[in-house]
Amino acid sequence: MATIDLDRLVKRYGQSTVVHGIDLSIQDGEFVVLVGPSGCGKSTTLRMIAGLEEISEGHIRIGGQVVNDLQPKDRNIAMVFQNYAIYPHMSVAENIAFGLYRSKLSKNEKRVRVEQAAETLGLSHLLERRPSALSGGQRQRVAIGRAMVRDPAAFLFDEPLSNLDAQLRTQMRIEIKRLHHRLGTTSVFVTHDQVEAMTMADRIVVMRDGRILQVGTPLELYEKPVDIFTARFIGSPTMNLLSATLRESGTDLATGGSVPPPAAPATTAAILVGVRPQDLVPASAPTGGLTVSGPVALVETLGSETLVHIESGGETIVGSAPGRQIPRVGEVMTLHAPTERLYYFDKATEKALAAQ
Incomplete structure (x- = not known):
């Protein structure tokens, strides 16, 4: 050796x-x-x-x-x-x-x-x-x-x-x-x-x-x-990246709504908020964190889990549901991820920003 x-x-x-x-x-x-x-x-x-x-x-x-x-x-x-x-x-x-x-x-x-x-x-x-x-x-x-x-x-x-x-x-x-x-x-x-x-x-x-x-x-x-x-290469399915704009009051998502801002400053107000599909799950009454809603465009049934593709704000977002919970295409779903499971990236440099 x-x-x-x-x-x-x-x-x-x-x-x-x-x-x-x-x-x-x-x-x-x-x-x-x-x-x-x-x-x-x-x-x-x-x-x-x-x-x-x-x-x-x-x-x-x-x-x-x-x-x-x-x-x-x-x-x-x-x-x-x-x-x-x-x-x-x-x-x-x-x-x-x-x-x-x-x-x-x-x-x-x-x-x-x-x-x-x-x-x-x-x-x-x-x-x-x-x-x-x-x-x-x-x-x-x-x-x-x-x-x-x-x-x-x-x-x-x-x-x-x-x-x-x-x-x-x-x-x-x-x-x-x-x-x-x-x-x-x-x-x-x-x-x-x-x-x-x-x-x-x-x-x-x-x-x-x-x-x-x-x-x-x-x-x-x-x-x-x-x-x-690295964020998109490691992990399957690949990480969702949502366009967002930094404001004094928070971070506004292009898909609607807002999330807490990153701890580190970005070079511009344009950033990307990342969330892995495994962390974005169905929620009936979500609070805090990231919430997206939209009609189901595609369902991938894998047995142990079901991957759900929804359309929201002009973007396709992938979330995860239990294996036996199979939604219908066209059904409106709400997916939620807690704040601690969010990632932030500077859109100009593509480097990660420290989360809160």
Whole structure:
């Protein structure tokens, strides 16, 4: 196991800069997820850690050692890719053992490592099968096993679940997290899926346009986003943002009504008031906080909850109702969120403003 430190890391392709001097420290044994939309620089950052991309500026340290000039094979890391990249003509055992191809271990030591990895991943009964006889999740476990047998200082995962269906993705999320708890190996995981990030990470790194916007635990990012991008990217469904105007007497909403003003001053009177759908629920006699009313435009029945889309003041606002409470389209509903569940953002800078 090892720490991983990125110091003012820059990546350029010609005149185009895709990673802009980022700093990040990953602790020994930590599971860190890099998350962001396509093109934000997360995979490029991972590939620089792995040694698959040259570094334009800055330094990478693994276990305290600068590895800028080291080949990937000399960095003592193991990478699991989006594509399983397992050999179809080899058995499961042979594919896992391929991770030890360059090692100087004896045949017996290699066999023991393969068997241990297979047992950990639940593949012991499949060692003689070929990949064509495996499910997608089993093939991905074989790819992880091939990385495990090397006993690396760190695991790097580059969107390894993207090619799996929804049920397998959920299953593999659980298995990878269990594996991390069992092995305690430093892990860096790249994904564009905020659900994967929230359910797997010790800490999440939100990236946009080659820059780090915020680093924190899943709950910190959910509860205290530093800007509009993070607020809308973390959490599903995405946060509602309502246009508002600051007055001396309070904050007037474009949808009607008012809410208490933020504690911090904004650069202009134009701000945005945010509320998560899970905090905006039906209320018969609401007091204080944020209240919106309007006809139901769309209903999403999820079983455990019902997502309600209402039209109010020219905006579509999403709230949450109990799973068995299914309103009719066209029905007028009133939704309410308490003041302590509201978020405020400066419309000009897109930065968060302190709430009351």
